[in-house]
Amino acid sequence: MTGTIAAIRKNYSQKSLSEIDSAADPIRQFSNWWDEVVASEIDEVNAMTLATASLDGMPAARIVLLKGFSVEGFSFFTNYNSFKGQQLAENPKACLVFFWKELERQVRITGLIEKLPAAASDSYFLSRPAGSQIGAIASPQSQVIENREWLDEQYNKLEKESGMQQLQRPAHWGGYIVKPVIIEFWQGRPSRLHDRLQYTLDDNGNWKMERLAP
Secondary structure, three states: OHHHHHOOOOOOOOOOOOOOOOOOOHHHHHHHHHHHHHHOOOOOOOEEEEEEEOOOOOEEEEEEEOOEEEOOEEEEEEEOOOHHHHHHHHOOEEEEEEEEHHHOEEEEEEEEEEEOOHHHHHHHHHHOOHHHHHHHHHOOOOOOOOOHHHHHHHHHHHHHHHOOOOOOOOOOEEEEEEEEEEEEEEEOOHHHOOEEEEEEEOOOOOEEEEEOOO
């Protein structure tokens, strides 16, 4: 079994990543890659791994969805009382990883994290489908529950009570923004000699680009 797993490999050969062809600003570089991956019509291109750690250093990771990016950072939404929310309250640092295997690319973003303003969370919550709004209110995310039937009952009860009324964002749900201090772009290359360009933010707010060994 182990030998079979070890034999799984792919030789990356689609593209390269050079300093000359890359933007001096990593957000611009991410935007360029983002346009390409969206144009490729890959499913859920905004899916990203979110890695967090508690105050004692215990790590955790899960997939969440990117909901926006700008020079300020990368944003997503979740339950503040969830396990990731608890870790972020204890240790407001995070790492995001995008892996677009069809383009043989990866982006790793390390940074400091803050809650988005309430108005931004309200706006996004109201833009969600009604079912997603009800689900965000009904589910005590990351808590132990009796069974699936209990969860369905909470959802159905809230759906019936809300009727045609506009739901309001619950206080326990909202957005975060990861403000990057390091962004690495990875392009798969033949013989595992991959291209890796790392941008690091200095104390003056300027980005320094460096090539890393694969």
